Amino acid sequence: MKKIFNITLVIAGFALIFISCTKDLDTVPLDKDVTTSAIIFDDPGSYIEVLAKLYAGLAVSGQEGPSGNGDISGIDEGFGQYLRGWWYHQELPTDEAVISWNDQTIKDFHWQTWGSSDVFIAAMYYRIFYQISACNEYIRETSDGKLSERGVTGDLLAEVKTYRAEARFLRALSYFHAMDLFANVPFVTEADAVGAFFPEQIQRADLFAYIESELNDIEGKLIEPRSVYARADKATAWSLLATLYLNAEVYTGTAKYAECVANCQKVIDAGYSLNPQYQDLFLADNNLNNNEQIFSVAFDGNATRTYGGTNFIIHAAIGGDMNPSDFGVGGGWGGTRTTSAFVNKFPDETGDIDSRAMFFTNGQNKEIVNIGEFTDGYAVTKFKNVQSNGSSGSSLDFPDTDFPYFRLANIYLMYAEAAVHGAGDMGAAVGYVNMIRERAYGDNSGNITAGDLTLDFILDERGRELYWECTRRTDLVRHGKFTGGGYLWPWKGNVAEGSATDSKYNLFPIPSSDIGANPNLDQNDGY
DSSP states (O other): OTTGGGOOOOOTTOOOOBHHHHTOSSSEEOOOOSSOHHHHTTSTTHHHHHHHHHHHTTTOSBSSSSSSSBSEESSOTTTTOHHHHHHHHHHTTSTTOEEOOOSTTTTHHHHTOOOTTOHHHHHHHHHHHHHHHHHHHHHHHTSHHHHHHTTOOHHHHHHHHHHHHHHHHHHHHHHHHHHHHHSSEEOOOTTSOSSOBOOOEEOHHHHHHHHHHHHHHHGGGSBOTTSSTTSOBHHHHHHHHHHHHHTHHHHHSSOOHHHHHHHHHHHHTTTOOOOSOSGGGGSTTTTSSOTTEEEEEOOOTTTSOOSSHHHHHHHHTOOTTOOGGGGTSSOOOOOEEOOHHHHTTSSOSSSSSSTTOOEEOTTOBSSOSOTTOTTBSOEEOOOOSBOTTSOBOSOSSSOOOOEEEEEHHHHHHHHHHHHHTTOSOHHHHHHHHHHHHHHHHSSGGGOOOGGGOOHHHHHHHHHHHHTTSSOHHHHHHHTTOSSBSSSOOTTGGGOTTOOOBOGGGGSOOOOHHHHHHOTTOOOOTTO
8 A cells, every 4th residue: 555655546526515615715625627537437447546546645635746736725735734734733732742833823723822714724624625525426436336337346346345435434534533623514425416515514413423323334344454554444443433432422422431442342352462662663664564553644755755744743853953864864844842741741751761752852942932943842753764674764855654543552542541431341451551551661660550540641641652643632622631721731822831721722613714605604612
């Protein structure tokens, strides 16, 4: 899959049916129709090629790479790339990351002062719905009727049915992102005709039920766990279901911790195991010999060139006295660091005790006096374009490092959190957490007992284990510590020592351009 993403096939029918999107003055989808779906799918090989384009939608930003023929217009392709946008929304508003740049409203993310006209929020919103539209078209063109019309039979028919299930997973993933960030959003599926109309707004609880039903329905149609790298399989669906259920009380008002445990257990029973070395999970060859990885967003220095993704995560974290060659790249962008509140969650900042503490401190101030100064705040050295043998990736400009979207340690921690809520087995939960901590500490000196396993501990442990992996905002919201004054970190609320923020920031606003264009949409409260 890392190589198949090199395909730059343009799919007809991605005429985005969100008429409200086409009226956006800042970030509008481009017309990519250069041929017809019928011509494309006349070639049997196109089914896997177009599916690759759907997966690539998470990794690249357009048809050429790294820029020049973007999927959406009105914003730099790097800023508008899917994973980079998701990282912005999940990391920058939290204790885990700040950014020094002055690009438009980017600092508003950490300050939690954004508004409905924010261009970065709009870019994420439209990127999500571009991806949903692409998935809808693929699902539409691989229906039983369409396949029968084209005479697709035998092994190809069976393969395409699996591909269709994967496209449905990718659509469910994007709808999950939409639900998590924006709550009540426009809703369109393959059942809607292609053309201009005003999509209806679906309520968050109803979207939750839709995602849940989709994932349960496709579970048996997906490939077996660990059979093909970087493609959605049964364990990928179970992992997203577990995440959905862990956050169910936020999304619907009703807790579903038993369902979270059930899906975590399916993943645990599927034969995954923790990678012996934590650092190896974030290196340029993390696609190899990695039995912890459940689902990755795949990158290749030659085939998936983008200014987003892990290229952004690695380059933006390098500056000051840091040597770019130590990270397998030719230079740094001097942007992202972390806060002292997050550093303080580790027993020491050197990594000598807990090896997950990967910070560059030489020439860096622990406290952030000026967010715009890269040397204020410790730098994070977690992701690198370096292989486990010490050699650099295939390119000094574009990393080979894949992004670990779901991995076993996250599943263990979800199980443990659900167990604290009364679901699952506490003994098993403690064992799973201690497996994670024994890897981090190198022995059992960091092991915990059942009495240590509290919600506050789990939130901190998820931070220590999963930082910069796009879980933090959702975790803080679930624990009631994202907004308000219950948990403060430097520059929350645009105050050096941190201050309480309005609860409206638990959600992002639907872009004002879409609210103005679609009479069926209501804005989130407070915006």
